[in-house]
Amino acid sequence: MNQDQRGQFSLRLIQKCPVCARDYNGGRIEILSETDQSFLAYMSCGFCSSSIIVRVLTLPHGLVGNAILTDLHGLEVLNFSDVEPVLSNQVLEMHQLVSQDAAFIDKMRNL
Numbered sequence: 001m002n003q004d005q006r007g008q009f010s011l012r013l014i015q016k017c018p019v020c021a022r023d024y025n026g027g028r029i030e031i032l033s034e035t036d037q038s039f040l041a042y043m044s045c046g047f048c049s050s051s052i053i054v055r056v057l058t059l060p061h062g063l064v065g066n067a068i069l070t071d072l073h074g075l076e077v078l079n080f081s082d083v084e085p086v087l088s089n090q091v092l093e094m095h096q097l098v099s100q101d102a103a104f105i106d107k108m109r110n111l
């Protein structure tokens with residue numbers, strides 16, 4: 001089984017949309033990135049339009065994959081993968097800013 005066949009096989013394991021439980025037959029599958037041992041795919045349901053991101057790794061003992069629901073578009077997934085990760089202290093700092101100023105969200109919308 002070559003690399004392409006492994007990728008097709010592993011995507012077939014995710015046959016049903018986790019939101020509406022319908023087959024992905026009418027949906028869209030897009031390979032966002034690919035290396036020799038892994039690929040990142042974006043799958044959209046043709047019925048409910050929900051999307052998942054799927055990462056599949058080829059390891060010596062077999063295939064390992066995980067999938068998460070997302071409201072991002074495929075291009076946004078790639079764009080966010082290039083930015084620095086958010087640190088826990090940044091999250092705490094943002095929480096303090098929001099909790100100290102009830103109008104903080106409105107101010108951010110007006111920027």
Ligand SMILES: [Zn+2]
Pocket residue numbers: 017018019020021022045046047048049050
């Ligand atoms: Zn669906």
